[in-house]
Amino acid sequence: MATPTLEKNGTAEAGFADTPYITATFRIRRFNPEVSDEAQWQDFQISIDPKERVLDALHKIKWELDGTLTFRRSCAHGICGSDAMRINGKNRLACKTLIKDINPEKPILIEAIKGLTVLKDLVVDMDPFFQAYRDVMPFLITKGNEPTRERLQSPEDRERFDDTTKCILCAACTSSCPVFWNDGQYFGPAAIVNAHRFIFDSRDEGGEQRLEILNDRDGVWRCRTTFNCTDACPRGIEVTKAIQEVKRALITRRF
Numbered sequence: 539m540a541t542p543t544l545e546k547n548g549t550a551e552a553g554f555a556d557t558p559y560i561t562a563t564f565r566i567r568r569f570n571p572e573v574s575d576e577a578q579w580q581d582f583q584i585s586i587d588p589k590e591r592v593l594d595a596l597h598k599i600k601w602e603l604d605g606t607l608t609f610r611r612s613c614a615h616g617i618c619g620s621d622a623m624r625i626n627g628k629n630r631l632a633c634k635t636l637i638k639d640i641n642p643e644k645p646i647l648i649e650a651i652k653g654l655t656v657l658k659d660l661v662v663d664m665d666p667f668f669q670a671y672r673d674v675m676p677f678l679i680t681k682g683n684e685p686t687r688e689r690l691q692s693p694e695d696r697e698r699f700d701d702t703t704k705c706i707l708c709a710a711c712t713s714s715c716p717v718f719w720n721d722g723q724y725f726g727p728a729a730i731v732n733a734h735r736f737i738f739d740s741r742d743e744g745g746e747q748r749l750e751i752l753n754d755r756d757g758v759w760r761c762r763t764t765f766n767c768t769d770a771c772p773r774g775i776e777v778t779k780a781i782q783e784v785k786r787a788l789i790t791r792r793f
């Protein structure tokens with residue numbers, strides 16, 4: 539099959555006279571269960587400013603070369619977590635990855651994240667991921683009567699779980715974890731991060747319940763401390779550290 543190609547005239551678009559366009563090849567792992575049971579790599583050549591992002595390249599390909607290319611995205615600014623994918627073998631957000639940072643002189647490999655069933659092209663079934671999230675009860679649990687004023691917290695107490703509040707549920711961590719690849723029953727790093735966010739919140743009273751859930755055979759003890767999750771997190775969350783803190787809380791029952 540001929541490689542679909544998109545040329546741009548000259549080296550710049552109007553208004554960006556000094557913008558150097560390059561021709562880059564995007565090698566995308568395509569899968570459409572209505573056409574074939576097998577996934578196939580397909581090359582697309584486009585002319586693009588290397589300061590643009592992988593998401594911009596995917597848009598160009600979809601809008602100008604092949605409208606059947608399927609991927610998720612929403613905010614385009616690293617907030618919604620919907621465009622996690624493997625880019626040159628590493629889990630990243632397409633909207634946060636600049637083309638110039640991933641060696642555009644070679645074909646840029648784009649594929650779906652691992653460990654979740656691929657539905658089409660770069661779209662995976664996120665249901666097991668969100669089920670694990672729901673299972674750890676990611677909401678404030680309190681006992682007694684409704685307070686008549688805010689639930690106060692010291693800056694030090696807030697600091698204990700500050701890192702894990704940053705999660706955007708992109709699944710980059712969970713889908714980079716070899717334990718999760720081998721056994722999709724494992725809760726996975728993202729669910730543990732979101733349990734951590736409430737276990738260490740001084741206003742919450744559901745910590746014991748969450749710890750018991752994570753003490754399960756598919757819980758925190760499955761973690762092998764490979765640090766893939768920490769490396770993959772686009773929010774810079776110290777995922778492995780959070781998992782270690784939950785393990786420690788399970789042993790000491792202090793949190």
Ligand code: SF4
Pocket residue numbers: 619704705706707708709710711712727728731770771772773774775777
């Ligand atoms: S911990 Fe990081 S990588 Fe994992 S789901 Fe949250 S934001 Fe994504």
Ligand code: FES
Pocket residue numbers: 610611612613614615616617618619620621631632633634
């Ligand atoms: S599109 Fe929302 S995080 Fe990338």
